[in-house]
Structures are given as structure tokens and as C-alpha cells.
Amino acid sequence: MRLSFAIGKRSFYAFVLVLLMLSAGFARERGPRVEVVCPSPPVPVKLAEKQVLVYELHVTNFDAVPLTLKRLEVFADTNKSQPLSIISGDALSAIMMEAGSMRGTKDSPTIGPAKRAVILMWIEVAPDKQAPAVLLHRMVFAAGEPASAAAESTLEDFPVAVSQDAVPLLHPPFDGGIWLAGNGPSNDSDHRTSITAIDGHINAAQRFAIDCVKVGPNGDSHDGTARNENWWGYGEPIQAVADGEVTQVVNGIPENAQRVLPTPVTLDNIAGNYIIVRIAPNRYATYAHLQSASITVRLHDHVHRGDILARLGNSGNATGPHLHFQVTDGNSVLQSEGVPFIFEKFAYLGPGSEFELDKHSSIPRENSIPGNNDVLEFTSLKKP
Numbered sequence: 001m002r003l004s005f006a007i008g009k010r011s012f013y014a015f016v017l018v019l020l021m022l023s024a025g026f027a028r029e030r031g032p033r034v035e036v037v038c039p040s041p042p043v044p045v046k047l048a049e050k051q052v053l054v055y056e057l058h059v060t061n062f063d064a065v066p067l068t069l070k071r072l073e074v075f076a077d078t079n080k081s082q083p084l085s086i087i088s089g090d091a092l093s094a095i096m097m098e099a100g101s102m103r104g105t106k107d108s109p110t111i112g113p114a115k116r117a118v119i120l121m122w123i124e125v126a127p128d129k130q131a132p133a134v135l136l137h138r139m140v141f142a143a144g145e146p147a148s149a150a151a152e153s154t155l156e157d158f159p160v161a162v163s164q165d166a167v168p169l170l171h172p173p174f175d176g177g178i179w180l181a182g183n184g185p186s187n188d189s190d191h192r193t194s195i196t197a198i199d200g201h202i203n204a205a206q207r208f209a210i211d212c213v214k215v216g217p218n219g220d221s222h223d224g225t226a227r228n229e230n231w232w233g234y235g236e237p238i239q240a241v242a243d244g245e246v247t248q249v250v251n252g253i254p255e256n257a258q259r260v261l262p263t264p265v266t267l268d269n270i271a272g273n274y275i276i277v278r279i280a281p282n283r284y285a286t287y288a289h290l291q292s293a294s295i296t297v298r299l300h301d302h303v304h305r306g307d308i309l310a311r312l313g314n315s316g317n318a319t320g321p322h323l324h325f326q327v328t329d330g331n332s333v334l335q336s337e338g339v340p341f342i343f344e345k346f347a348y349l350g351p352g353s354e355f356e357l358d359k360h361s362s363i364p365r366e367n368s369i370p371g372n373n374d375v376l377e378f379t380s381l382k383k384p
Contacts, residue, residue: 032141032153033063034111039202040329042123043163044131045340046368047185048348050124051131053162054185054207054340056195057119058099061111063143069096069109070152071140074123076132084123084135095120095187110145118195122187135160168283168341169367170241171305173212173325176380177236180221180352182211182322185340186372191326196334198267207338208369209326214312215375219357221320226258228314234321235294236312238287239381240277240303241341247284247331248276251295259319271324271333272316275309283339284331288324289316306381342367349375 037060042053061067071088087095092109099116111117125131137158143151172179183189191206213221214233222231229235253273256262262269271288275295279285291313297303314321330336348363349355352373362377370376 030153032067032139032143032155033061034067034139034141034155035060035062036137036139036155036158038160040204040207040337041161041163042121042135043165043167043340044125045167045208046127046342047371048365048368049127051127051129052185053121053123053125053131053135054187054192055121055160056204057121057137057158057160058116059111059119059139060116061113064113065143066110066112066145067141067143069111069117069119069139070142071138072119073138074121075136075138076125077134078136080136084125084132095122097193120187120192132162135162165282165339166280167339168242168280168285168327169344170279170285170327170341171239171381172343172346172378173238173241173287173323174214174236174378175239175306176378178215178349178375178377179233180213180215180355181370181372181374181376182213182352184210184370184372184374189372191338198335201335203335203337205328205332205334205336205338206326208340209324209338210370212312212323212325213320215355215357217357219355228255228258228321231258231314231321233312233323234314235291236323237308238290238310238312238323240305240307240309241285241325242277242279243304244277244279244285244302246275246297246299246301246303247278248274249295249297249299250274251293253292253315255292256314256316256318258314261317261319265317267334269315270317272318273310273313274316274333276331276333277303277309278331279327282329284328284336285341286324286326286328286333288326288333289313289318289322291315340369342369343378345379346370347377349377351375 037058042055073083074085097118139155183191191209216232273290274288291311294311327341328336349360355375
């Protein structure tokens with residue numbers, strides 16, 4: 001009996017030793033103590049001569065010490081040989097924002113304990129290449145303050161699916177003219193960095209929004225006097241960009257004086273007078289800051305491309321007459337996700353900061369979304 005017991009003990013210890021050796025062989029690093037979430041998958045869209053994929057990564061630090069994001073690599077599908085993008089240093093700091101201060105970027109890529117950072121992703125793909133089905137992300141963190149290379153850990157292969165949804169092809173909301181795409185699609189416009197928290201959810205409804213400002217015969221937005229009527233776009237007929245059904249109408253909000261906002265700006269008046277039209281399943285076009293009492297449509301009306309919906313005004317959160325235009329995946333100005341759209345045809349006249357009426361480029365573009373502060377010339381629907 002003693003001999004059997006001794007042999008049994010030796011067998012047990014040998015078994016435990018084998019288990020420990022196997023565990024060591026299959027062990028892997030715990031990795032950084034973070035949660036990473038992509039709230040809305042990117043939809044590839046053409047901008048000028050490239051495709052862009054626009055999305056956010058929300059990174060929450062669950063560690064007891066600060067974590068510094070040292071490097072972010074993005075790969076197309078499973079191809080690890082050539083990253084689509086490698087971001088580090090100042091370039092990484094420039095695209096990171098701390099939750100709760102969504103109007104500005106961080107000074108460093110360090111995320112404090114129990115803090116969340118939002119990384120504004122803008123990935124470019126050559127237009128002649130097919131957009132990836134999945135984006136994989138490798139994120140290298142260093143723990144502590146100051147961050148130590150000895151305390152680095154890596155999150156491998158965080159996947160983000162690329163949406164296959166169709167991008168709506170639209171006619172512009174005006175019957176021709178020269179327009180500035182103010183705060184248009186870019187990675188640092190005010191619209192891009194606007195993330196709202198309402199009713200327990202966060203949304204980036206203005207991800208691709210544009211503030212459309214008409215350029216007049218003097219090459220400026222107005223004639224220099226401080227009245228709404230002296231802005232070239234004030235009262236401009238706003239046209240339906242596509243066929244659809246009117247799903248929201250807000251009217252009766254008074255016009256602002258130039259450069260004077262309502263007091264206070266609230267969820268009820270922030271968009272001023274506005275119309276939302278469902279132009280496709282899960283695709284809604286919003287026309288905001290419209291002229292008071294100019295809206296010609298009612299809830300559930302069916303409209304056709306080119307129909308006049310209202311007139312451009314200066315209502316809501318606006319300091320001057322312009323049209324705020326966006327497309328979202330839901331029937332709400334702010335409680336929805338901004339999705340891309342493309343205009344079928346326009347001429348790119350150069351950046352607004354350098355535009356001169358009598359001396360500018362004119363580059364034809366088709367099936368493209370405009371970029372931030374681009375000056376565009378649209379063709380009238382009435383012309384062949």
C-alpha cells in the first residue's frame with residue numbers, strides 16, 4: 001500500500017509539471033488593458049482622386065496607470081506585409097481627442113486611467129484599388145508616466161469591418177452657382193470633431209456634413225454689410241437632392257441677426273428650421289438653418305429631385321446665412337450616424353482660402369464628395 005501511494009504521488013507531480021510546461025508553451029501576453037470600439041463602420045467614398053474610409057476608434061483605459069499610444073498601424077484585410085497607414089508621434093496626437101472635450105485635439109497620445117480617447121481615422125486608398133473588406137489595427141501602448149519602453153504591450157489585429165452600403169448619388173441642393181463647402185469632409189473640421197451624447201448614446205451625425213455658403217460676384221459670401229439680405233445665398237431656393245419622402249419638418253424658428261446666435265442654443269433650435277427627407281433605406285438627407293416660413297413641404301410628402309423645398313436662411317446655430325447639409329443613417333439631425341454621399345457632377349475651383357473670382361482652377365469632378373472648404377461650381381438642372 002505504501003509503495004502504491006508513493007508511485008501515485010510521483011505520477012500526480014509529474015502530471016502537474018507537464019501541465020505547467022504546456023501552459024508556459026501556450027501562454028500569451030495579456031496585452032494592454034483597454035477597450036477599443038468602432039461605433040460606426042466606414043463606408044468607402046470617393047473624394048477627388050482617392051477613396052477615403054472615415055471612422056473613429058474609441059479607446060478606454062482600464063489600467064490603473066496612464067497608457068500612451070506609441071504607434072497605430074492599419075492593414076487591409078489579412079495583408080500584414082504592407083500597412084495602409086502607420087501613425088505615430090505628433091501625427092497620432094493630432095487625431096486623438098479626449099471624451100468630453102470634443103472640440104479640440106489632445107496635446108499627447110496619453111490616455112489617463114479610466115479615461116476615453118477618440119481616434120479620428122481617415123484612411124486613403126487608391127481609387128483604382130478595391131476597398132478592403134476588413135481593416136486590422138495594431139496598437140502599441142506604453143504604461144506609466146512617463147511612458148516606458150520596457151512596459152510596452154501590443155493589441156494585435158483589432159478588426160473593423162468595412163461597410164458595403166451604397167453611397168447615395170445626389171444632385172446638389174441648388175440650381176447651379178458657386179459655393180463654398182465650409183467645414184466639409186476632412187479629419188479636422190468642426191463637423192468631423194463633433195460627437196454628441198444624447199439619451200445615453202453617442203453619435204457623429206455630422207461626420208460628412210457641409211455648410212454651403214454661396215460665393216457672389218465679388219468673390220465673397222456677402223457685399224460687406226451686416227444684414228442677412230446682403231449675403232449672396234440668402235433666400236436661395238433649396239432643391240431636393242433626390243427623390244424621397246419627407247420624414248421631419250421644423251418651421252417657425254425666427255431668423256438670427258448676422259453673427260448673433262439664439263440664447264440659448266438647445267436641442268430644439270440648434271438646426272433652426274429644417275427638413276429631413278428619406279432618400280433610400282436607412283439614408284436621410286437633412287437641410288438645416290432654413291429661412292423662417294419658407295418651407296413648402298409637409299410631413300410624408302413625396303418629393304422629386306429638383307423640387308423646391310424651402311429657402312436658405314439663418315436660423316438656429318448659425319452666425320450667417322448658409323445651408324447645413326448632411327446625410328445620416330437615421331431620421332434625426334443629431335441622434336444618427338453621418339454617412340457619405342457623392343454629387344454626380346461639379347467643378348472644383350480650388351480652396352476657399354486662395355479663391356479669386358477671376359483667377360482660379362476649374363477641375364471637373366464626377367461622383368465625388370467635396371473636401372473641406374473647397375469652392376465648387378454646380379451646373380443648373382435647367383441646362384442640358
